[in-house]
Structures are given as structure tokens and as C-alpha cells.
Amino acid sequence: MSKFLSPRLAGVTPYTPGEQPQDQKYIKLNTNESPYPPSPAVVEAVNKAEVEKLRLYSDPACADLLKTAAKHFGLKPNQIMPGNGSDENLFFAIRAFCDEQHPLAYADITYGCYGVWCGLMNIPSDIIPLKEDFTLDPADYYNKNETIVIANPNAPTGLALPRSAIEGILKANPDNVVIIDEAYVDFGGESCVPLIDKYDNLLVVQTFSKSRQLAGARLGLAMGNENLIADLNRVKFSLNPYNVNRLTLKAGQAALEDTAYFDKTRSAIIETRQWTKKELEKRGFICTDSRSNFLFAESDKKDGGELYRKLKEKGVLVRHFDAPRISNRLRITIGTPEEMQALLAALDAILEE
Numbered sequence: 001m002s003k004f005l006s007p008r009l010a011g012v013t014p015y016t017p018g019e020q021p022q023d024q025k026y027i028k029l030n031t032n033e034s035p036y037p038p039s040p041a042v043v044e045a046v047n048k049a050e051v052e053k054l055r056l057y058s059d060p061a062c063a064d065l066l067k068t069a070a071k072h073f074g075l076k077p078n079q080i081m082p083g084n085g086s087d088e089n090l091f092f093a094i095r096a097f098c099d100e101q102h103p104l105a106y107a108d109i110t111y112g113c114y115g116v117w118c119g120l121m122n123i124p125s126d127i128i129p130l131k132e133d134f135t136l137d138p139a140d141y142y143n144k145n146e147t148i149v150i151a152n153p154n155a156p157t158g159l160a161l162p163r164s165a166i167e168g169i170l171k172a173n174p175d176n177v178v179i180i181d182e183a184y185v186d187f188g189g190e191s192c193v194p195l196i197d198k199y200d201n202l203l204v205v206q207t208f209s210k211s212r213q214l215a216g217a218r219l220g221l222a223m224g225n226e227n228l229i230a231d232l233n234r235v236k237f238s239l240n241p242y243n244v245n246r247l248t249l250k251a252g253q254a255a256l257e258d259t260a261y262f263d264k265t266r267s268a269i270i271e272t273r274q275w276t277k278k279e280l281e282k283r284g285f286i287c288t289d290s291r292s293n294f295l296f297a298e299s300d301k302k303d304g305g306e307l308y309r310k311l312k313e314k315g316v317l318v319r320h321f322d323a324p325r326i327s328n329r330l331r332i333t334i335g336t337p338e339e340m341q342a343l344l345a346a347l348d349a350i351l352e353e
């Protein structure tokens, strides 16, 4: 820290991302990426001609991608805003809809960035504990008079709320924005996109990082009432009008259009998840009913931190959060069937020790 840093920032604890080792030595089950490559259509879209166009700025309106996305989700282009990953869209939304007097409400166990962004922007957090079994009681979010963000399915628990439960929260907060972070919705959640025309306080945020194999391209979509989207654009055009680069715009469009590849890969992950869950349960693990591309598992024999370290020694990276209520759990990304077999073999060796 330099002596020049603003004292306000000195108190901010940045988010710690999952490890990204650059040596490819690990079976990487720690950051919920897809184990499959992007669609062949993406590889074709990001071609030499597009690379040569990098001398030009990208389209700040993202018009071509918006047209494709609008058709895909049954919305109008002015109901969608692309961002540099859903992280950027979530940040824009919190910047737009919260301030010192308008707190952000979110669960005690959820995506860590919500709290980090509140710290960065001096926004008060209203942290609402999940129940003992990690489920979220929608009634805890009624009449909050605060902006709300809910990851659905939630991370790292993997648990999902039905659309009807979110609808109850939307109805009970007509004067506040309710942000639904649908990073994992394609693996078994119920999307709230169909509610967008009905509720002017709903903002849905999706990402291409988890179910569309584009984590490294950085692309997300915020979707909601056109006035909410205009507010997000106000923030974007006050910060970085060219926030989505040319190659990513092309890649995202191609990924959205290849619905067959999308369905094939997400079904494979759901199937592998169910198989892995059964195998873990045979070994005495307790898993939540995950609707995501990861399992949230706890051993009845060994501590979570120890399992994380021993798996790493054996070349398997999983995520362990040294945080209250969940320090005995592992968040295990679903990889290929072969990767999950390697995980189980490593666990068997560790449990036998």
C-alpha cells in the first residue's frame, strides 16, 4: 500500500479469486469454468479478419449482439445490456441503485463480490442469514426498502429458489430494484427472464462464463425493464463506453446462436453432477441439492480445509472458503467424467490414510 492511497480504499478487502495456476498441472475444479471448449462456431467467429479489425474501437451500442440476445431471450434490445462479465454489470447495477443512504441486502453466504463492491463504493450492506440448512426464506426479503441481490441458484451452496418465490419478493418490494444473479441458472434453475415485462423492478444478470464456455472472454448480459437498462447505460457511458471488446462481441453472438452445443454441454454437466453426487454420498459426503455446475460437499470423516490441501497435493484444485458456517465444505466444480473419476480416486486415497 502506498502512502498515496485514499484512506477510504485502505479499509476495503478485495475479493480473492480462485487460484488460476498457469502451468496446467492441476485438474481444475475450483472456479466453476466449463470443462468443455467454446462452440466450434465461436472459434470460427473469432477469425483473422476480426483480429485485423482490432485497430477499430468496438461498437459501444453492441447492436449485433443485442439483436441476437433479444431474439434468444424474447426481449427487446433496449431491455438488455452486455457487460465485461456479469461482474461488471452487477457493479454497474449496485452503482446505479445503491448509495450511502440506500443499502444493498444480500445473504450471509453468497457470492463474495457483493460485499466487496459495497465496501468500494461506501454502500451499507444488509446481510441476511440463510437458514441453518442454507435455504433462503423469501419472507426475509419482504418490504425491505433496500436494493436486493440474490444469486439464484446461489453460490457456493448451489441451492435454487423457484420463480414463484422470487415473484413474491418482487411484489413485496415495488419501490426497490431486485437483482437476480443467474450465473448458474442453465444447470437446473428457473430463470426470471419471463417476469421482466411484468415487474419494472426486476434486473436479471446472466454470464457467458459458466454455461457458455467463455469465462476468459468476459461477457455478461443484464436484462430488465428498459428504464433500468437505461440507468445501467448511464453508468457504462460514464466509465467505459467500449467495455466489451470486438472479439468478445463476436464470440458471444456465435455462442448464443449455437443452441445445440449449449444444450449438449449443459446436459453433460448436469448428468456428471448427478453421478458425482451419488459417488460422493457413497463415501459419506453430504451434498446440497445443487442446481449449478458445482457440488457443495462436506465429509463426515475429514475437515474441509484438510481435504482441500490434500487434494491440491494430489493435483486436484477445489475451492475451500475459510468462512463461518461453511469452513467444513468444499465447492467442487463439475468437470468431465474423467476429471471427476480422478477427483474420487484422490479422495479415496486421502480417506484411507
Ligand SMILES: *Cc1c(COP(=O)(O)O)cnc(C)c1O
Pocket: 032, 084, 085, 086, 087, 088, 111, 151, 155, 181, 183, 206, 207, 208, 209, 215, 218, 219, 220
Ligand atoms: C461467476 C459468477 C459471477 C461472475 O461472472 P463473470 O461473468 O465471469 O464476471 C457472478 N455471480 C456469480 C454468482 C458467479 O458465480
